[in-house]
Structure formats: structure tokens, C-alpha cells
Amino acid sequence: MIGAGAIGGVVARALRDGTVPGATLSGVVDPAGPADLPVVSLDELLSTSDLVVEAAGQRALAEVGPQVLAAGRDLLVVSVGALADDALLAKLLSAGPGELHLSTGAIGGLDLLRAAARMAPLSRVTIETTKLAANLVQPWMPADQAERLRTTAEPVELMRGPAREVTAAFPKSANVAASVALAAGDWDVVEAAVIADPAAELTSHVITAEGPAGSYRFEIRNRPSPRTPTSSEVVPHAVLGAIAALAEPRVVFR
Ligand SMILES: NC(=O)c1ccc[n+]([C@@H]2O[C@H](COP(=O)([O-])OP(=O)(O)OC[C@H]3O[C@@H](n4cnc5c(N)ncnc54)[C@H](O)[C@@H]3O)[C@@H](O)[C@H]2O)c1
Known part of the structure; x- marks a missing residue:
């Protein structure tokens, strides 16, 4: 996880607690350093993860997204609003070998x-x-x-x-x-x-x-998240659904 606030914190704790078959939490990068989660450096995160989940904000995505993909790690983006910047989207799309995934987040359809x-x-x-x-x-x-x-x-x-x-x-x-x-x-x-x-x-x-x-x-x-009311409480569960589908694809809507 990059970012362990209202969204990332719920995702990280659910992964830590083993609620998603096929997925485990390798670590969390967050300067706020949540005490109950394994906080690691970005380098450590990249050396121990198959998938990196960004839930840290638009600036963080722009700063570290290309590096994650260039290291061959897949990236699941929650701060989708950052992709209003065409140049950032193009940079992320060409940064691979890692694959870029977008969370459906707060909406469906x-x-x-x-x-x-x-x-x-x-x-x-x-x-x-x-x-x-x-x-x-x-x-x-x-x-x-x-x-x-x-x-x-x-x-x-x-x-x-x-x-x-x-x-x-x-x-x-x-x-x-x-x-x-x-x-x-x-x-x-x-x-x-x-x-x-x-x-x-x-x-x-x-x-x-x-x-x-x-x-x-x-x-x-x-329903808004009590911690960060600009985000909705359902969003981390959309992220967990995406991780579950990537970790152990069974019957999956795509
Ligand atoms: N896709 C969607 O539908 C959807 C819905 C709601 C929110 N979001 C977006 O998801 C992101 C996270 O939202 P939230 O409610 O969890 O926010 P939040 O403020 O509760 O948590 C963000 C966390 O990221 C950490 N952080 C900040 N910069 C960082 C960096 N450079 N590296 C690592 N960690 C960093 C902060 O310390 C904080 O703990 C925001 O960009 C928000 O706009 C997306």
C-alpha cells in the first residue's frame, strides 16, 4: 500500500488480517506511519510486492507511479482524478513492464x-x-x-x-x-x-x-467515510474486490 488513510488503512488492515484469499500485505508506505501496520520504504515495498496499491493522493501517484511500473510491479490506482492530466496518464501507460489498473472506487456502471x-x-x-x-x-x-x-x-x-x-x-x-x-x-x-x-x-x-x-x-x-468525509466508506471495499479479482480470479465482472 502507498497511503494508509481512510481508504488505504482499511485495505491494509483487511489484507493484514488475511480476509482476501491469495493476497497478503507486504507493507505500507506512508509518512504518517500508522502504528499498527508494517511501515516500509518504497524500495522495500517494491522488492516484496507483486501489486502496489496507491491510495495516497494525486501528487503521490505522479511522484511514484512511474517508478512502481518501471520496477515491473502492477499498480492499482485509487486517485483516478490525477489522470485528468493526459501527460501523467501517457507516462504511466508507457512506464511498464508493470500493468496499470484503475479502481472503480466510489461508483459503478x-x-x-x-x-x-x-x-x-x-x-x-x-x-x-x-x-x-x-x-x-x-x-x-x-x-x-x-x-x-x-x-x-x-x-x-x-x-x-x-x-x-x-x-x-x-x-x-x-x-x-x-x-x-x-x-x-x-x-x-x-x-x-x-x-x-x-x-x-x-x-x-x-x-x-x-x-x-x-x-x-x-x-x-x-455514506461518507467518518475519517475523511470527502471519500466514501465503500471505496476500500471496491479496492479489496479488485485485489481479490487479481489475486485469485474466479467469477469476476470486468
Ligand atoms: N476512485 C475513487 O472513487 C476515489 C474515491 C474517494 C477518494 N479517492 C482518492 O483516494 C485517495 C486517498 O483518499 P483517502 O480518503 O484515503 O485520503 P486520506 O487523506 O484519508 O489518506 C491519504 C494517506 O496518504 C498518505 N500520504 C500522503 N502523501 C503520501 C505519499 N507521498 N506517500 C505515501 N503516503 C502518502 C497520508 O499520510 C494519508 O495517510 C485520494 O486521492 C482521494 O481523492 C478516490
Whole structure:
């Protein structure tokens, strides 16, 4: 594991406790050094792992992802939002021999979007994300806007536009929009929106897609992680499902 916070910590402990047949935890790289997990250096991690799971953030992925793949280790990426940067994606794709895998993370339906886009390009894709208002405050926001967000009594649409622009403005909400754009195979067809709702107990993502293959609508409502409320509690379990499928493929949806 690289990163053992809300997502990586749950994944690492489940692997340590032997809950995924065929997989064991070789170590954790995290400057926060969680006391109950075997913290190792990146070099040690690379010499003892077949698969490296990144759950550390966009910057960490850019810094160490190419090195992991170049060392011949497979890499499962959780910070998918980083791949809005085409240059980073190209670098990771050419860094092998290790293979690049993306976690489905907080959302589903990516397989069907990918199939529909493979049949014929999608004509319109939207993803509307609604989160608890206080969790959407960004460092670039002027103080009065941040304060309005913390105290609003009504839902507020903060941004709507090309998915790439929205992911840049809301990096911690970027992963799902990036996953949809990568499944659709086209960033330019995807419109994203971020809505702040003071009453949103659950984080919701409404994804729609239109194209010659059909018309799709997925609505996902996830409980936020108590530790890092910008992430959803289900995400580590999506990661564990991906590790299980790689470790011991049986009947697997791909
Ligand atoms: N794909 C998805 O659907 C999805 C959903 C939610 C979150 N995410 C992304 O997953 C990532 C992790 O989220 P989280 O909620 O676990 O965050 P978190 O802040 O709870 O944990 C991140 C951990 O990474 C560690 N870290 C930071 N930089 C590091 C580095 N260079 N090397 C090693 N460790 C480092 C931190 O010390 C921390 O313990 C974020 O990028 C988040 O945006 C993806």
C-alpha cells in the first residue's frame, strides 16, 4: 500500500488480517506511519510486492507511479482524478513492464459505459455530484464564499461545466468524474457539476449517458467515510474486490 488513510488503512488492515484469499500485505508506505501496520520504504515495498496499491493522493501517484511500473510491479490506482492530466496518464501507460489498473472506487456502471462507447461514441455524458456543503470548501475560495458554504441552509450549485475544469477545481471530488470520462473514452463529451447540500447525509453521484447504444442513468448514494468525509466508506471495499479479482480470479465482472 502507498497511503494508509481512510481508504488505504482499511485495505491494509483487511489484507493484514488475511480476509482476501491469495493476497497478503507486504507493507505500507506512508509518512504518517500508522502504528499498527508494517511501515516500509518504497524500495522495500517494491522488492516484496507483486501489486502496489496507491491510495495516497494525486501528487503521490505522479511522484511514484512511474517508478512502481518501471520496477515491473502492477499498480492499482485509487486517485483516478490525477489522470485528468493526459501527460501523467501517457507516462504511466508507457512506464511498464508493470500493468496499470484503475479502481472503480466510489461508483459503478463504468463497464456498461465502456461497452456503449465501444459500440459508438457517446453523444452526451453528465455526472452530478452532491456532497455535504462543508466538505466542499476549497483553498481557492474567497473567505466569504467558504463561510457561505459552511452556513448555507439551501443546496448551492458550485460549478457546472467541462469535466476537466470541474475536476481541476474540486480535486477531491475529481475521481468519479475522471472515472466516467475514462470509461467514456472522451473527456470532452462529459459535463460535470458539483452541488453543495447542507443536508446531504450521503454523497450522491447521478451519472447519465446518451449514445447510439442506448440511454443510461445511474444514481449512487454513498455514506461518507467518518475519517475523511470527502471519500466514501465503500471505496476500500471496491479496492479489496479488485485485489481479490487479481489475486485469485474466479467469477469476476470486468
Ligand atoms: N476512485 C475513487 O472513487 C476515489 C474515491 C474517494 C477518494 N479517492 C482518492 O483516494 C485517495 C486517498 O483518499 P483517502 O480518503 O484515503 O485520503 P486520506 O487523506 O484519508 O489518506 C491519504 C494517506 O496518504 C498518505 N500520504 C500522503 N502523501 C503520501 C505519499 N507521498 N506517500 C505515501 N503516503 C502518502 C497520508 O499520510 C494519508 O495517510 C485520494 O486521492 C482521494 O481523492 C478516490
